[in-house]
Amino acid sequence: MPEYDYLTKEQREFFLEHGWLRIPNAIDKRILDKWMSDFWVRVGWDEHDKSTWKLDYLKMPKHHEIPPLEFSPDAWKAMCEIVGGEDKIDKEREYLTGDNFIANFGSEYWKTHLHPVKDAKGWHTDNDYYRQFLDSSTNALTIINCFTDVKPGQGGTFLAEDGIKGIVDFLYEHPEGLDPPFSYLYRHIKDCNKFATVEAKAGDVFITHALLPHSPSKNHLHEVRVITNPHVNLTDPYNLNRPDGDYTLCEQVILRALGRDSVPEFKPTRPREVYFPRTFTFKRARVQEELDRLRRGSDQRAREKEWL
Numbered sequence: 649m650p651e652y653d654y655l656t657k658e659q660r661e662f663f664l665e666h667g668w669l670r671i672p673n674a675i676d677k678r679i680l681d682k683w684m685s686d687f688w689v690r691v692g693w694d695e696h697d698k699s700t701w702k703l704d705y706l707k708m709p710k711h712h713e714i715p716p717l718e719f720s721p722d723a724w725k726a727m728c729e730i731v732g733g734e735d736k737i738d739k740e741r742e743y744l745t746g747d748n749f750i751a752n753f754g755s756e757y758w759k760t761h762l763h764p765v766k767d768a769k770g771w772h773t774d775n776d777y778y779r780q781f782l783d784s785s786t787n788a789l790t791i792i793n794c795f796t797d798v799k800p801g802q803g804g805t806f807l808a809e810d811g812i813k814g815i816v817d818f819l820y821e822h823p824e825g826l827d828p829p830f831s832y833l834y835r836h837i838k839d840c841n842k843f844a845t846v847e848a849k850a851g852d853v854f855i856t857h858a859l860l861p862h863s864p865s866k867n868h869l870h871e872v873r874v875i876t877n878p879h880v881n882l883t884d885p886y887n888l889n890r891p892d893g894d895y896t897l898c899e900q901v902i903l904r905a906l907g908r909d910s911v912p913e914f915k916p917t918r919p920r921e922v923y924f925p926r927t928f929t930f931k932r933a934r935v936q937e938e939l940d941r942l943r944r945g946s947d948q949r950a951r952e953k954e955w956l
């Protein structure tokens with residue numbers, strides 16, 4: 649049987665039932681504060697003057713990255729146990745955790761307009777960088793690191809807990825694998841009924857199964873919400889046919905949604921492929937302008953010091 653030193657029985661059951669788990673206060677506060685201290689300089693807008701906030705939503709590139717064990721030690725323990733052990737994790741692709749923030753600023757408009765979960769249009773899973781099969785573990789976990797509080801109405805991610813089933817059923821029917829983009833993979837979400845919305849304190853980490861569909865929501869508070877979304881990639885595909893039944897929690901989520909104890913008949917009929925993610929070029933283009941602002945900011949601070 650897989651061993652669990654960190655996760656309690658309740659936490660394991662919660663992950664299986666909902667497809668996600670919250671680890672409170674998991675991010676090292678010194679790292680959170682340090683990375684967030686540059687946030688407004690990087691964005692280039694005035695934190696205290698919302699008329700300078702030019703966008704509702706912004707995906708930013710990465711300037712720093714460190715191993716997840718240093719970033720959020722408890723969350724890392726939980727991630728390792730959910731995928732069946734640290735040795736299963738790919739330590740090269742997408743391994744490090746960085747400050748590639750996803751900021752949801754909201755707007756005056758959304759302060760007075762509703763946006764219920766049934767209206768959300770951005771349903772997806774983070775899978776745009778590989779050919780996806782039922783047993784693909786290229787992305788095994790999508791992580792939501794919360795750098796600010798995420799209050800109700802502050803743009804917390806929508807999660808469709810009963811949306812996993814439609815995805816695994818479709819993948820089961822398509823052993824040839826699916827190539828991005830896959831908007832057709834989320835058509836069933838309109839019929840889902842079991843939704844959750846991320847609400848958090850700064851420092852919380854949400855660990856979600858990579859097949860849990862999620863969507864951005866609108867920020868009705870017009871107070872910035874900052875997260876990152878790293879992934880946990882595994883080196884080998886899931887094993888959905890274990891004679892001893894010792895499935896990892898990630899594998900159990902898939903089998904549960906399929907309503908099966910094993911799927912020995914499933915065999916990919918095309919090679920596995922990995923691609924560049926869609927946002928790669930866009931984020932790369934922002935790096936230089938952020939660096940210029942950071943440099944100007946530090947020159948300014950140096951001048952102020954001389955003056956004092």
Ligand SMILES: [Fe+2]
Nearest residue numbers: 773774862877
């Ligand atoms: Fe996502």
